[in-house]
Amino acid sequence: MVALKRLNPLGGGPSRAAPQPNEPSASPALADARFRTLVSEAAWARLPEPVRRRFSRCLGPDEIVLYRGSVVATELSRAGRVLAFLARAIGSPLPLSNGATGPALVAVVEDERLGGQSWTRIYGRPGRFPQTIHSAKRFHGPTGLEEYVGCGIGMALTVSVEEGCLVFRSDHYFLEVGSRRWRLPRALEPGRMAITHREEGGGTFSFRLCLTHPILGRIVHQLAYFADSEPQNEACGLKAGWGKCDIGSLDTHERR
Numbered sequence: 016m017v018a019l020k021r022l023n024p025l026g027g028g029p030s031r032a033a034p035q036p037n038e039p040s041a042s043p044a045l046a047d048a049r050f051r052t053l054v055s056e057a058a059w060a061r062l063p064e065p066v067r068r069r070f071s072r073c074l075g076p077d078e079i080v081l082y083r084g085s086v087v088a089t090e091l092s093r094a095g096r097v098l099a100f101l102a103r104a105i106g107s108p109l110p111l112s113n114g115a116t117g118p119a120l121v122a123v124v125e126d127e128r129l130g131g132q133s134w135t136r137i138y139g140r141p142g143r144f145p146q147t148i149h150s151a152k153r154f155h156g157p158t159g160l161e162e163y164v165g166c167g168i169g170m171a172l173t174v175s176v177e178e179g180c181l182v183f184r185s186d187h188y189f190l191e192v193g194s195r196r197w198r199l200p201r202a203l204e205p206g207r208m209a210i211t212h213r214e215e216g217g218g219t220f221s222f223r224l225c226l227t228h229p230i231l232g233r234i235v236h237q238l239a240y241f242a243d244s245e246p247q248n249e250a251c252g253l254k255a256g257w258g259k260c261d262i263g264s265l266d267t268h269e270r271r
Contacts, residue, residue: 048071049154050071050160051070052159054175054176059176062176062214063179069243074124075125076125078125079123079124080122080123082120082241083118083241083242084118085116085118085119086117086238086239087239088237089114089115089236089238090236090237092233092234094228094231095113098235108150109226110235110237111140117138119136119138119241126151129163131151131152131154134149134150135149136150150162153169158171158173160172162183167191169188170189177211179214180211180212180214184207185207187199205226205234206228206229206231206234208224209223209227210222210225211223222237222240223237
């Protein structure tokens with residue numbers, strides 16, 4: 016994981032003064048308790064320390080956290096392909112191609128105007144422009160957390176700790192227009208979404224997305240691996256460089 020500091024466009028340097036050589040470098044703030052409060056203290060304690068750290072980092076207004084990795088499996092049933100095509104109308108929040116693999120990048124920023132964190136996911140597609148998915152994790156609603164994808168569409172999420180993994184599950188979907196909100200009937204929902212964040216060791220973690228319809232079964236499945244990237248150099252206050260994630264050595268996890 017690497018935090019990038021945005022530059023001051025007027026002065027050409029960082030918007031905040033860089034630490035002096037004699038000053039100790041500040042450690043990343045671990046003060047964001049919003050995810051932690053969505054589960055019990057006992058459940059939170061069962062998570063591996065790297066997972067707790069990722070979901071506790073307090074991002075400043077000028078920071079961007081990046082995760083670099085690779086998609087190793089994408090499976091869309093016939094119904095999943097139809098749903099992914101129709102979802103283009105609201106920004107393509109689902110994988111578009113069955114069997115797609117390749118490089119992936121996730122960027123996370125704090126945005127109070129969106130009600131929480133803005134997540135941007137970029138998936139490489141050979142011979143095509145990358146697929147870019149935007150969503151906002153908003154810390155409110157009946158479950159305390161919801162994923163908003165735009166065009167008034169979102170889903171309320173529940174959070175649990177299962178076998179050392181942090182699991183996000185859809186509770187219900189909603190449509191909102193201005194200050195009004197309607198909960199979608201179960202019959203109109205695309206299925207139950209489950210997103211699993213699992214620590215894989217060595218500064219890597221897996222991201223698994225499953226969308227399961229009550230009648231059609233699993234219609235969307237995606238598995239990706241990402242790495243916590245450490246800054247490798249610093250110039251003008253901009254920390255750059257990504258750590259390498261040896262995806263080849265992680266392929267065996269797909270069979271778990």
